[in-house]
Amino acid sequence: MEELLRMEHITKQFGSVYANRDINLDVRRGEVHTLLGENGAGKSTLMNVLFGLYQPTAGKIYLNGESVKIASPAEAVKKGIGMVHQHFMLVEAMTVLENIILGDRRTTGLFIDKDARRKEILELAERYGLDVELDKPVTEIAVGAQQRVEILKALYRGAELLVLDEPTAALTDIETEGLFAIIEKLKSENKSVIFISHKMREVMKISDRVTVLRAGQTVCTLDCRGTDSCQLANLMIGRDLAPSRYEKIEKPGAPVMELTHVSFHKSSKHNGLNDVSLTVGRGEIVGIAGVDGNGQSQLAQIVTGVLTPEEGVVDLKGSTVARFTPNGFILENVSHIPEDRNKMGLIGNMSVQDNLVLKSTEEARFSDGHGLHLKKKAIHDYALGMQEKYDIRCESVDQECRNLSGGNQQKVILARELEGDPDLLVAVHPTRGLDIGATRYVHDSMIDARAHGCGVLLISADFDEVLEVSDRIIVMFEGQIMGVYSGKNPPIEEIGLAMAGK
């Protein structure tokens, strides 16, 4: 196969940090090339260099054998490179159509023939089986749909090489299959895809070749057919990771959180709860399984005080909740690993250390007691301890959170939420975007919290994860509970059917 892209000896430094150090990567026409590496290994940085968002500190890029300089994303697009970022970059105030047209190189002057564009875009969408609603504002469409818009936008601009940075992290299984069909179609047209994912099963399924990065350096490039997920995982983390087995608890302690006939937007199939009753006991992990968008978000928001149920009763540690406020729940020692870490979990332009103490600034050890005069040294020392304990990889705890790799941002949330010895932990997709080692760390931490008597409500679209750590499994479908199963030898097929509403 013909070579399309070669990146040679790419180094990218941020201050004293080498995000990329002497990386080599070559991508052929018509291949799916996966970048694999732990959180912070340098995958997104390398792709941002390719897309002209960063200039490399050293190294060269060749396209079709010719040395090129990619000074900006506009230039990358001109050269046939498209990129769907780890965190989407759509303009929220605009419609889908406007977002796709925006910045297109043919858009010169004031006059844009929207109808002609619409027709072209619809044809393109049809060709790739991309289902999009062009006139909806971007804010009103689901994550999976936003991603299809990003892909369509890249294809509309004529991408020959499409970079997909963790495209499946927030997709349901069905959406992922849809994405893979699109990738296959691109391949059949001799286009190339650089794919990034932490999910081994996907990597093995879709890739032709895999390049493994570790700590900013290339480890090797392998033909996917000649390797397996175990070998890849070991290459990635540089050591063997033994398979995990967690013991299942059968007799939980007293209830920490109890929902009795709780409803919210009852008639909404995807964004409501219909007569939900469930209990989370001390020292047990209750896993909610189900396809995303069957009421899980609303459940998480009710048990963290963000939403007030319309019907039913919520008891927390034996007392009925009268007022639902996030702060009230925090004071009751309820911790929350939120679904969307960018919107709810972290304040990106605040430092790692400030994010770590975000909920504890009124504690005497960190301030004068009112959160007014902060004890800077105490906070700094505490943050250093957390950095070590939770293996948060960053240059310094004074660094802004938004510059951390996705997985390391999640570790900051985890450190903050788990440190206070919570009575209840509500963990929503807690390992989304995390590498294998970090995922193991999160699971171990939940098991640890359980051992300390914490009740854990795990909400996850990753069925394997629910199976692995839950003591009890509850299946949700269209806002209702379809079944409750013991975590010890659960009937997997039956659960699968329940997840589909059968």
Ligand SMILES: Nc1ncnc2c1ncn2[C@@H]1O[C@H](COP(=O)(O)OP(=O)(O)OP(=O)(O)O)[C@@H](O)[C@H]1O
């Ligand atoms: N703008 C920046 N300023 C400072 N450091 C940065 C910046 N961007 C990235 N880094 C650092 O470079 C390293 C590589 O980050 P990168 O985002 O490329 O990792 P990644 O492999 O994409 O990880 P993940 O799987 O978590 O997304 C990290 O240590 C990160 O903190």
Ligand SMILES: [Mg+2]
């Ligand atoms: Mg990344």
